[in-house]
Amino acid sequence: MARFFVDTLPAEGTAYTLTGENADHARVLRLRPGEAVTLCDGRGTDCPCTVAEGLTLTAGVARPCPAEAKAAVSVWMAFPKGDKAEHVIQKATELGAAELNFFPSRYCVSRPEGKALEKKLERWQKIARAAAEQSGRGVIPAIRAVGSYAVALAQALQRAVPILCYENEAQYSLRDALSELGSGPAQALTVSLMTGAEGGFSEDEIAQAQTAGMKICTLGPRILRCETAPLAALTAIMFALGEM
């Protein structure tokens, strides 16, 4: 079913006319009168609608989007090279990530700044929006850049379970980290997931993270590429939390 993100949802029974990019998208889809579509406010609420005519819809009763995870898993990833960030943003959005943050670390080759970074963020946010529409999400994950590794750590530590994936950790697993979760309501569950760029993290960076309170986890005995690691960890966490 077609899905459109809009700023404000229409009241039940009122008419709503698609505009801008949503109108362009609707024309490509060739919506027909009577067809069911969904408007979503991007903050977790869906409004099922019926196509009245052309780009005009009749609104039904708004309800919570059924595809949002109860747990909020936020990703912090060191800037990767090439178009890997785009890949991670698209897939992590499908897999239910709450937000994605990118930061520079010691071994980063790519360190976008200024105008170039602004342009990237704009493009990345569009990728998240398209992936959210396509996968039926009720929330468009925010895509942000963080100025330094220290700030990224400080942000990640504000979540209930702050996880850093490290290929040289042999024992402590995602399962171990998640087992430390309290038995509070699932709505309150927040997990942060930090992964490195192509060169991984330096020993200093790992020591800094450990001292600060990050849980340093292995993702198993196989070495994952930097674009695979956050997606594999996100999937495993979603599975462990009963979200898939």
Place this chain on the structure above:
Amino acid sequence: MARFFVDTLPAEGTAYTLTGENADHARVLRLRPGEAVTLCDGRGTDCPCTVAEGLTLTAGVARPCPAEAKAAVSVWMAFPKGDKAEHVIQKATELGAAELNFFPSRYCVSRPEGKALEKKLERWQKIARAAAEQSGRGVIPAIRAVGSYAVALAQALQRAVPILCYENEAQYSLRDALSELGSGPAQALTVSLMTGAEGGFSEDEIAQAQTAGMKICTLGPRILRCETAPLAALTAIMFALGEM
């Protein structure tokens, strides 16, 4: 550590000289005398070696590769469009898949055959080999084409837990399917994982799979792209089986 797949492992203490593509790869890596590298037979056995000089290594004592999953998870995927099969092969190899099989289904747009398929399979097998080297695998997953959906089903049903991922299944989950696993030794665990192409499976195909004995599973409320679904399911299964 550099890793090379070879046909036959050298006996302990003997010299081994890298040849062909392995020699090319070693030259790029600029191996230095004294450096540790690993030879692997691609059937699960590693031989740690030391660089003696140039392309010549001195063999240590062979041992089982520590990065191989105890459970064998095999993938059957309907031919996707473009280069998505390459993406799935690379990532599924990193994530520990035992083998990948591609088959035509009702809604497949891509249906490679004859010489074109042969060429694709050759390329795909090289991608699996490179990903196995990079991720530290002890086995190169075999990449195969299957002639029909019926044959793919028959093959997948030969595994202990035959799973088909379907976006219109709402209740029965991977967790449900895996809970039916016996308590036998992990070595004997075999799981098959079947996923569709861009258009998914037809209702007839799902009915056929269900009648034949496949376990039809949901991957959760978010709709995953065809190249994301097998990787997410593989990751969740590996996590559930304690392999990550």
